[in-house]
Amino acid sequence: MLRRKGKLQTLARLFEIPQDIVLDLPRITMLGNKQLLVENHRGIIEYTPSLLRVKFNQGELVIKGSALSLSSFQTEQILVEGTVREVKYDI
Template sequence: MAKANKESVSKGIREKLTEMLELPKESVLDIPKLTIAGNKDMIIENYKGLLEFDSAGIRLGTGMGTIKIRGSGLLIKEMTCDDIVICGAIHSLEFPIVG
């Protein structure tokens, strides 16, 4: 079986187990969890790294690809290895296409 096919089967099994056992998907499936309060505050959990930052845009690496946040007056209020808190006027979010 090809490597890509094995990874796809493994991911499918993990997704089904996550649902059956009612586990948090972001922990088991290596996907980010975003919490947004209005358009001013955002917490992103389970991100992999800060790729780009300025007051008009932020790019974060995640287990599912790059998330782009656009806005004005953006700033990083808090940042740990697992979580990042972003403040400012958030205008748009862009997510990778995941199949």
């Protein structure tokens, strides 16, 4: 499996393809501490106004804060708004 992953990374670099696409990795974009865009997710594990856990193929993202809300929830992306205090990626 690791050998295959290494070959995919090499091909991604060779053809200048973003690795998140080739390796099915999440893309996380944070705008200050007010918005967080999570792409390439596999669903929500837990959601409260102070905690959001998002599932990925490899691990999960834990977002802690206050007044967290899902302003957009689509098949491939989630937009979280509120005051983000902590973001942690657990494998």
